[in-house]
Amino acid sequence: MAGPLKNLPQIQSLIDEPLISLIVTQYSHSETVDALRAIIGALRSSFLADGELSLPDFSSAAFAASVAARVEFARRPSLRAVINATGVIIHTNLGRAPLAPSAIQAMQVTAELPSNLELNLDTGKRGSRHDHVERQICKLTGAQAAVVVNNCAAAVLLSLMATASGRSVIASRGELIEIGGSFRLPDVIAQSGSVLREVGATNRTRLSDYEAAIDETTAVLLKSHTSNFKIVGFTSSPKREELARLAAEKGVILIEDLGSGVLLDLSPYGLQDEPVVSDILKAGVDLVMFSGDKLLGGPQAGIIAGNREIIARLKSHPLMRAVRIDKLSLAALEATLRLYAAPFDPFAQIPVLAMLSEAVADVEGRAQRLVHALAEAQWVQVEVQPSIAHVGAGSVPEQGLPSFAVACHVDGYSAEQVTAKLRAYQTPIIGRIERGRVLFDMRTVRESELSIIVAALHQIQDA
Incomplete structure (x- = not known):
């Protein structure tokens, strides 16, 4: 041999x-x-x-x-652009929120040229990078002050270290969430140097549970929005307004880890149970933390908004330098936040909001155009079918968005083989498999990407 x-x-x-x-x-x-x-x-x-x-x-x-x-x-670069045909708008594995063109332009300018990142142009002296977005965040949320770090987990850690290190944090058992990558809230609390005191039961926590747990060691009441799961049935939890009154009476801080964080009401588009940041602050929450790269539609960032005095403590905390936002993400965040104010329409100009608000008839039309482009290919069978798209990234997991997908079968190949070849294409295409067929969900596919999908399918046949 x-x-x-x-x-x-x-x-x-x-x-x-x-x-x-x-x-x-x-x-x-x-x-x-x-x-x-x-x-x-x-x-x-x-x-x-x-x-x-x-x-x-x-x-x-x-x-x-x-x-x-x-x-x-x-x-070839390891980190590459792909086509998201999964129907999951904010896909964690695919980089979460695609940025608006103006945010990309802002990053490019900031990358190419020196900037006033930490220079006050009025005084000519050292300034703060936080100043570039704080005013916009406060205007959009009604917060007294705000600060931005590199992600929401860092925002929670910094907030607890600055307010509760060496003291106790009270949280409901039903809100001790685990986020992506197996990071658990109790572990973050422990890392902050705080002591967790769990109250209530998994499905029911009363205001009296919080009140009974407060003692001289208590620093924070921590509420976490359960955006990535839902407990149904025999459940109850106190309202934010009730927790805010209790926190004020007892002289402790009420903090909410919101996770996704939206600046606009999404209920007109069929998405319920995702609280608006400004409403949370109006309810009396002292600090709220939320992500920049989820439903806000911007870059990776952890935004902390709320009480002016507490925010000042966060800004001066030693951990701040370790978790501060970088200049490119800051530039993209500033540009994204500007799109929430007139004369801009965030639902037209921020890709995440555009995808989740697009009329289902327009989604179906895009699916029909893909089928038409493959009409003469005898070796592939395609058809348009109704689909359910999802927001993703742990946001409103039980609520789907009506969509349309193109179901595809390539002669001589299994669905698994087709998806493998699509991933190996020069522009990888990521779809999903249902009932032995490959599906391209059009709610997350752009018009300009249709021709790439067609070319990739032709290459499979030509191989």
Whole structure:
């Protein structure tokens, strides 16, 4: 069996081939060697599996082209743009919220040129990066003050460290949530140096439970919006206004971890139970924390809004420097927040809001256009069918959005094989499988992406 393997050339002899030496010059010696080793390794594995060894012409232009192609493949960025055809608008695995064009432009300008990130242009002295978005956040939420860190988990950790380290935090058992990546709220509380005191039961917590637990060690009443799950049936919990009055009477702080965080009422678009940040602050909550890259539609960020004195403590806390927002995310967040004010229409200009508010008839029309573009392809069967899209990222998990999808079957291939080939396409396409067919949900597919899906399906057939 090993005899034919002796015919495999040494790497150095391949490097000495004139056409291969040009590849070394074009790229690098190490990259070319890696590509050659991979090719020889594949030939060896093929022989051991099949017992046959078919050698290419190692001096040919075709072989040199295959080596160059492997080098180019290895040079591809690991982080790449994909087409989200899953129907999940804020898909955590796919980068959550796509940014508005103005936010992307703001990031580019800030990346290319020096900026007044921490320079006060009026005084010429050192300024604060928080000033660039604080006024906008306060205007949109009604907060007295605001500060931004790099994500919502950091916002919770900073808030608790600055207000409750060494003291106790009271939270309902029904709100001790776990977020993505197995990060649990009790662990975050412990990391902050606070002591968790659980009250109530999983399904029912009363105001009296909080009141009975408050003592001289209590610093914070912590409420968490259960945006990524729902407890139904025999349930109850105190209203925010009740908790706010109790916190004020007892001289403790009421903090709410909102998670997603919306600035506008989404109920006209069929999404209920997602509280608006301004309403939470009106109810008397001292601090509210929410994400910038979920329903707000901006970059990754953790926004903290509320009481002026508490926000000042957060800004001066030593942890702030470790969790502060970077300049590119700050630029994108500022530009996104501006789209919430006149003359802009956030539902037209912020991609997340545009997708969740788009009329279902328009979604169906896009599905019909994809089917029409594939009408003459006899090797693929496609049809439009109703679908349910989702907001994603732990937001309103039990509420779907009416949508339409294109169901696809490619002759000679299973659905799993088709999705694998779509992921391997030059612009990876991520759909979902239902009942043995690949579905492209059009609520998350843009008009400009239809032609790419068509080309990718044609490449499967041509392979």
